[in-house]
Amino acid sequence: MKAPEQYDPSKSTSKSRLPSPDRQSTVKSPTLPAGTPTITQTHKRTDQAEKKPFEWQFLMPKYWGIWLLFAIFLPLVYLPLRWQFWLGRKLGILIYTIVGSRRRDTSINLKLAFPEKPEVERELMAKQVFVNQGIGVFETLCAWFRPNVFTRTVSISGLQHVINAQNNGRAVILLGAHYTMLDLGGMLCTQFFPMDGMYRPQNNALLDWFIYNGRTSILSKQISNRNMRSLVDSLKKGHVIWYSPDQDYGLKPGVMAPFFGVPAATLTATRRLATLGSKEHPPAVMALHTYRQTPDNLPSGKRPHYHLTITPELDNYPSNDEIADATRVNEVLEGLIRIDPTQWMWFHRRFKNAPEGRRDIYK
DSSP states (O other): OOOOOOOOGGGSSOOSOOOOTTSOOOOOOOOOOTTOOOTTTSOOOOTTOOOOOOOGGGGSGGGHHHHHHHHHHGGGGGSOHHHHHHHHHHHHHHHHHHOHHHHHHHHHHHHHHOTTSOHHHHHHHHHHHHHHHHHHHHHHHHHHHOGGGGTTOEEEEOHHHHHHHHHTTOOEEEEOOOBTTHHHHHHHHTTTSOOEEEEOOOSSHHHHHHHHHHHTTTOSEEEETTOHHHHHHHHHTTOEEEEOOOSOOOSSSEEEEEETTEEEEEEOHHHHHTTSSOSSSOOEEEEEEEEEEOGGGSOTTOOOEEEEEEOOOOTTOSOSOHHHHHHHHHHHHHHHHTTSGGGBOTTSOTTOEETTEEOOTTO
């Protein structure tokens, strides 16, 4: 069967440069006094993290659909990765074909963010977003249930920024984004340093139970976005915290700031978090990018490769201008997303709010 035509980011008009996963990035630790431990030397596994208990209500008929999906997909994660990627591509194309609302939202977002691109290129990008998300389904399940399959498939650049901050007694706020390999990105990070993660509880109780318990093998602690006390505790203890401020939650918790040249509701919580924790050693704010190179673009028989990029700390952050700070965060995330735009979840309604209220562009 012929593989679906794919969007090739290397041929895009984007000015961002693709990372080179074929060349392993050399990670150099900072110069430290003799005997000073680095975070990789004190890293503790998180597989004993407390899980949420099973609830008998999960056996009710309203949850049977989720049980069926897990019964279908979970055994498939024990197939070779190349087969999983093939299935993921087919799953992505299927979703692109049958879920018209998400396909339409993706096309609208890409038209707003990349007006200079011809429509045919944006259509290829939209399809590849769904292909990448289909692959991401299998990556996430593997990250939860079969993490060792990704041994020796990852390189990292910028690790020294985290090490420097941690060895200076500072917490790190790691600005992630909703990439299609979201949970796998977190698992790969924890091969280098332990990490807490902020999350929004799912509305579906069973789905929330699966996701939360799956992430207990990845994150040292999961912090609900409603639990500020737990967040402050992690910051005061100097932890690394993964926080993703790249979605539209309206203007009540945010301000309007440009994102891909489009005014977008942008969270301001990042600048408030940067003022919490230890006063002597305030948190360091930096960004994380996760990049997947699939077997399609690799020589025959090669495993997929993943590259993690951590940016330098944002200096003089936060400032006295919340709009300027929001714009700055958006610019950092946009620059990373442009490395391969199709690996970001464009099917979310990122531009649904405007200063005067809801936009009607998605109707």
